[in-house]
Amino acid sequence: MNLLTSEQMHETLDRMAAAIGAACPEDAPLSIVGIRRRGEILAQRLLPLLEQHGRPAAQHGALDITLYRDDLTTIGPNAVLRGTEIGFDITDTWLVLVDDVLYTGRSVRAALDALTDLGRPRAVKLAVLIDRGWRELPIQPDFCGLTTETTADHIVKVKVTEFDDVDEVVLV
Amino acid sequence: MTEPAVDDPVWTRKHLLGLADLTRDEIEFILDTAASFQEVSTRSIKKVPALRGRVVVNLFFEESTRTRMSFSLAAQRLSADVLDFSAKSSSTAKGESLRDTARNIEAMGVDIMIIRHPSAGAALDLSQAVDCCVINAGDGQHAHPTQALLDLFTIRERKGRIEGLNVAIVGDIAHSRVARSDMRGLIKMGARVTLVGPPTLAPRTFEQFGARVVHKLDDVLPELDVINMLRIQKERITSPVFPSVREYVQLFGFDRKRLARCKPDVLIMHPGPVNRGLELAADIADGPQSTILRQVTNGLAVRMAVLFLCQQAAGKGR
Structure with missing residues (x-):
């Protein structure tokens, strides 16, 4: 089932950018950090949209959470490091963490631990394109593109042209 | 944790014993x-x-x-x-x-x-x-696989590639695990490896691995992109396989005169610890072509x- 088309995906991100721009305090530098790999792509898509809404991000980067995952011992050789690229000090920034799908909340937990090792932001906000429910940790998004009901055996797939040759969100 | 990272993991070995069996x-x-x-x-x-x-x-x-x-x-x-x-x-x-x-x-x-x-x-x-x-x-x-890997890493970092580079390993090749692992790794990665040393320390038997063996450093200097100077193990200096220290420094020691004959962007490496003034002159070890401390990092x-x-x-x- 198709949840978002390419056009709807763009509109959704635009709405999220507007909401982020409106929420960010004027005196705080806005920083955008995407979780690798698809959160990073969505974060990059948000940058020009934030600019259009008059609240450009001061800095942006990409976070690799592999080393902070709580299932590292069970995933074995499937863990592939892509590296964190955050070339600025996150301390005192108003940091928006971007991911594609919010599910159990464990990725976000790992990301929060990774961010803690990098500095102390003024605030960390969570932006996700899709919230599919089934949380296993007390974590909720601050900016959410679409909330959708799923069953545990559903897979929500956010496709981006960079990796998948197409922009869309599907439920399979 | 919604998606597994890759379908076919590249790395499935629990031991790292050498580079010979790695792809x-x-x-x-x-x-x-x-x-x-x-x-x-x-x-x-x-x-x-x-x-x-x-x-x-x-x-x-x-x-x-x-x-x-x-x-x-x-x-x-x-x-x-x-x-x-x-x-x-x-x-x-x-x-x-x-x-x-x-x-x-x-x-x-x-x-x-x-x-x-x-x-x-x-x-x-x-x-x-x-x-x-x-x-x-x-x-x-x-x-000594991790030494070879860090050497490969440093070459790739400084030169942007390994494939096609001319790399010399100079010194006591015969007794060196670093030379063996470096040679294996470099050849696998597509570099052209030249082993340099006196015949007693750089025997022609190494040619079977795909390396070139030469006994005169001066003959090959202008063509090299990377020179890895091995440490002369002091305990061998008194053994019959080793020429006198003076002769060794004359023929294989790397100094400013030899550097002048190299490509301007030649990379000088050393696995450490350096015998300053023996295999490597002090000003070269500390010079801009040297990447010795970067290797450690x-x-x-x-x-x-x-x-x-x-x-x-x-x-x-x-």
């Missing part, structure tokens, strides 16, 4: 993983929780300062607990065999053993005796990558 893809995967780990060392909090609760043992049956420290620090940056074993202060001095020593240490709940041993094949032997991961930190004249990232990958390959389902 080019596997070597590249280690180097890429190491590049990701470099970032950790640039932070104010230089630690990630990847090996939290794991135990790493340094089993060193031979003297070493930098390799042991590098492995210890790499393990600590991954949040592992590190035990140090040195042969002198242990029961091996009382005659206990390597296998018995290792099994006893493993019984304490060890995940990774890092072994340095004067006998070639000790790491392989250990890997057959224990269930935990084994990483070879140098066995006799056989192999990169060694940390490479060893973090090796510890992480071997543990991941062993840890599936645990």
Whole structure:
């Protein structure tokens, strides 16, 4: 089932950018950090949209959470490091963490631990394109593109042209 | 954690014993993983929780300062607990065999053993005796894979590639595990390797591995992109295979005069510790072409990558 088309995906991100721009305090530098790999792509898509809404991000980067995952011992050789690229000090920034799908909340937990090792932001906000429910940790998004009901055996797939040759969100 | 990272993992080995049995893809995967780990060392909090609760043992049956420290620090940056074993202060001095020593240490709940041993094949032997991961930190004249990996990493970092480069390894090739591992790795990665030394220390038998052997450094200087100067092991200087020190320095010592005949962007490497004024002149060791300290820095990232990958390959389902 198709949840978002390419056009709807763009509109959704635009709405999220507007909401982020409106929420960010004027005196705080806005920083955008995407979780690798698809959160990073969505974060990059948000940058020009934030600019259009008059609240450009001061800095942006990409976070690799592999080393902070709580299932590292069970995933074995499937863990592939892509590296964190955050070339600025996150301390005192108003940091928006971007991911594609919010599910159990464990990725976000790992990301929060990774961010803690990098500095102390003024605030960390969570932006996700899709919230599919089934949380296993007390974590909720601050900016959410679409909330959708799923069953545990559903897979929500956010496709981006960079990796998948197409922009869309599907439920399979 | 919605998606597995890849379908076909490139790295599935729980031991790193040498480079001879690794594919080019596997070597590249280690180097890429190491590049990701470099970032950790640039932070104010230089630690990630990847090996939290794991135990790493340094089993060193031979003297070493930098390799042991590098492995210890790499393990600590991954949040592992590190035990140090040195042969002198242990029961091996009382005659206990390597296998018995290792099994006893493993019984304490060890995940990774890092072994340095004067006998070639000790790491392989250990890997057959224990269930935990084994990483070879140098066995006799056989192999020193992490040194070779950090050399490859440094060359790739400074030159942007390895393929097609002309790389010379100069010195006591015959007795050097670094030379053997470097040669293996470089050839696999597509470099052209020239081994340079007097016939007693750089015998032609090495040509069977695909390297060129020459006995005159001056003949090849202008064509080289990378020169790896090996340490002259002082204990060999009095042996019959070694020419006099003066003759060696004249023929194979690297100084400003030889540098002047090289490409301007030639890279000078050394596995350390340097005998200043013997194989390498002091001003060259500290000069802009030298990458000796960068090798040490990169060694940390490479060893973090090796510890992480071997543990991941062993840890599936645990």
